[in-house]
Amino acid sequence: MTTTTPNSHFIDLKDIPAETLRHILDTGRKWKEARRHLPKGAVDEGAPLAGHALAMIFEKSSTRTRISFEMAMKQLGGEAIILQGGNMQLGRGETIADTARVISRYVDAIMIRANTHEAVVELAEEGSVPVINALTDHSHPCQIMADMMTIEEHRGPVKGKKLAWLGDGNNVATSLIEAAVKFDFTLMLGCPEQFAPYEDVLDWAEREGGDIHVVTDPEAAVWDADAIFTDTWVSMGDDRTGNRVKALEAYRVDDALMAKAADDALFL
The missing domain is CATH 3.40.50.1370 (Aspartate/ornithine carbamoyltransferase)
Incomplete structure (x- = not known):
């Protein structure tokens, strides 16, 4: 015990x-x-x-x-x-x-x-x-705490900011959703329907009053965002590459997509 x-x-x-x-x-x-x-x-x-x-x-x-x-x-x-x-x-x-x-x-x-x-x-x-x-298949809290520190070092308090996640609603996205509630920022998640974040995590965030939105349009997700997050398309230990790459290709963060965010947006 x-x-x-x-x-x-x-x-x-x-x-x-x-x-x-x-x-x-x-x-x-x-x-x-x-x-x-x-x-x-x-x-x-x-x-x-x-x-x-x-x-x-x-x-x-x-x-x-x-x-x-x-x-x-x-x-x-x-x-x-x-x-x-x-x-x-x-x-x-x-x-x-x-x-x-x-x-x-x-x-x-x-x-x-x-x-x-x-x-x-x-x-x-x-x-x-x-x-x-230090990472599981469900969450990666240390990564997100490091990201919160980086944002605050470069752009001041994260509270009240609008952040965006693009791609697979994976373990890192789980911790980012939880951070949005704890640090009080707006979070937009742009994900294909089949790779949306875990429902139980979203349900918890809603119960806690989090300002969190899941969309399938990547441009809508990043519009006027203060920072954009993304991650690998194929998580560690996952050998399912073909279908994932095809589904996530539209969520690639490039110059055109960054242009939709705030002028001084960070990319993490």
Whole structure:
């Protein structure tokens, strides 16, 4: 049985209070600004995470997420331990519950990039340390928090802005929908009908009063938007390419489509 509270984990943005998410962004920007004069490998003043260790479990490949977490731990004075799913007992039939209990004895937190969302939820339920979702088939909250920070660095507070998503209503879109509710911005999603966002995510957003609209016209989605998001047409581990490419081709973000957005729109 876990000894952490639900809000100790970072699994889905919808389950984290808006004020906590705002604090994370503001703290991140403050720490980033404070170390601008330091070499990339230098430790932050005061080494906030000195003596702390993060286990990083990768069931899927990663470049940006891995280096972001690993460098963050180094810069904050902590240690990162890399665990590849295929090299663990987890990849040989050991249960997630056993893995969670064992790893929790050695580290202060666990970050996982998992094949399934259920695996991350179970890891959090069975372990005794905070768990961070570094991507699942359902959501990608760290990516969207980084995007929120980028927008605010370049265009000021995201609250009240109009953002647009184009393409597959996938895991990244899920987290963007949840962010729209938490950070109070308008979100337009331009998706083919067969690749619309998850209904349960849209239902949650509607119940929470989110200003979110799903359309099939890409030009309507990006009209006067302050920022446009998109993602790969074929998600990690998905080998269905032919039909997806054909359906999503109209949602390619090019100069013509960017011209429909606000004059200073960002592309992410």
